[in-house]
Amino acid sequence: MAAGIFIACVAVHAALFYYVLDYNLLISGLDSLVTNLLLALSCTIFSTLLGYYQPKNEPVIFVFVLTFILALFITFSSKFILGLAVPDANYEAFLQSKLPFRLVINFVFLAWCALANILWYRLEEQSEMQERLFTAQNLAKEAELNKLRHQLQPHFLFNSLNSVYALTIVKPKEAGPMITKLASFLRGTLKRDDDIWVSVAEEMEYIQLYLDIEKVRFSHRLSVDIQVEEDTMELKLPGTLLQPIVENAIKFGLYNTSAAITITIEVKVEHNVLQVTVKNPFDPEMKATGGTGFGLTAIRRRLYLLFADHNLLKTSATDTNLFITQLKIPQHNDKNTTH
């Protein structure tokens, strides 16, 4: 493309000199070649320069000055080179007399080249920005969808529905309470958001519903031991953290073993920090194959986003194969109700 334009310029320029101004082939060719080569060189310099740096303020003045300097340089250097190359008095006089005219032509040509470059870079920048925006939007949408899907917990939901259905046939009296529990739990799930803080009392009620449903599903296998200290009831915590931790305890404690298990939840307050401890047994053999172990990475990340502190979630495993998850939520006395 660039080479094509260059050849065309050289040809037109040479033809003009040869046919219109009546110079011989050598002079026409040389004049055309030298002038156009210098112009092409300047255009390349310009293009490279603008690719790296474009002044944000007063770009017109910057381009104007630069174009003028380059045009001056081309005009005088071409005159010098051609004067040396062609020892023809007539031609030399022509070079001298037409100097201002050449300057103008060179200037116009370079200015056009600079503008085209600026325009091109601007367009490219714009399309790049649009692409970035598009990708960002897509990512946000995907994250939103994943969040919704996670909130719904389809596996839990459909299995619970199956249990309710079975209850209507084998133990019809228990079906009603199970349905209302499931409904309350789902309502609680839909309400939850990272920005909404709930009281410990409210959160424990929600957790209790979840565990009650799991107890119906797994009957004798699941026991729950919940100890909430009285003075924590009015404390607050983000409504999206505890349920996934309990869910995780269920996943590794209950889903991954076929034995009867107990899940322990303790809530207390120490130095104005709410402390929630969840304990679940685990199968050491399963842990080894579970990759990173217990899937708390997402929760840890959310905690960091909320509090900018990496030490709010601690996990440990005992020799007796008990997995302990400890969650700390700093309390703000001055603004206890909102955050």
Next chain:
Amino acid sequence: MIRTLLIDDEPLARDIVKFYLEDYADIEVVAECSDGFEGLKAISQIKPDFIFLDIQMPKISGFEMLELVEQPPAVIFTTAFDEYAIKAFEVNAVDYLLKPIEKDRFDLAMQKLPAKLNGGAALTKELLDTASLNPAHNNRVVVKKNGVIKILNVMDIHYFEADDDQVKLSTTEGVYYKNKTMSFFEQSLEPSQFIRIHRSYIINLSQVTRIELKEKESYIVLLKSDIWLPVSKTGYLKLKAALGL
């Protein structure tokens, strides 16, 4: 009498199937199992004519259990929600029941049962191959050796070797065999970690200690376990790319 086995970790889910089966006088529920280990034992001892099998269960999934059964009985799958399993069923036209299970749908599956029983195990290897592509499970391989079931983390496997119609898995604790194909493992394993260096070998990249030129255009690789394995021409290119050479 047709003998069947219920394998599901939720008692109520088994109850509903038992309740539906009351309409079928010729079918007898011979046992109930609440996980794949129990299921495996019961299948080999009782040899039922067909089984009801849940997918998501403690320890090993329904599919992983089936992979370990030498002569699998006919299967009616039951599942609540599992995108990968359902995709596998659809691809392989296997009968499955979605929970909560509808009575009409259950009866339909039972109508098709005689054909299934006569045709032997309609269960295909392809079903298990598609089903096992579930990314939640491709970081492990469930194997059986001397009657003991073991769940291997793929990172503990040094290399995979083609051995007749089986694949031999070499680990620090010895070798295990799995009824799968080399191309199955090549597809399901993490491609940046496991490289098919040869028609007969897939290696765990973290086991590589040295690559040497054996003769013209033919390489060999040394693993941490002091084993030399041949590398084919295309295998060498893959290995080089994976190591960033």
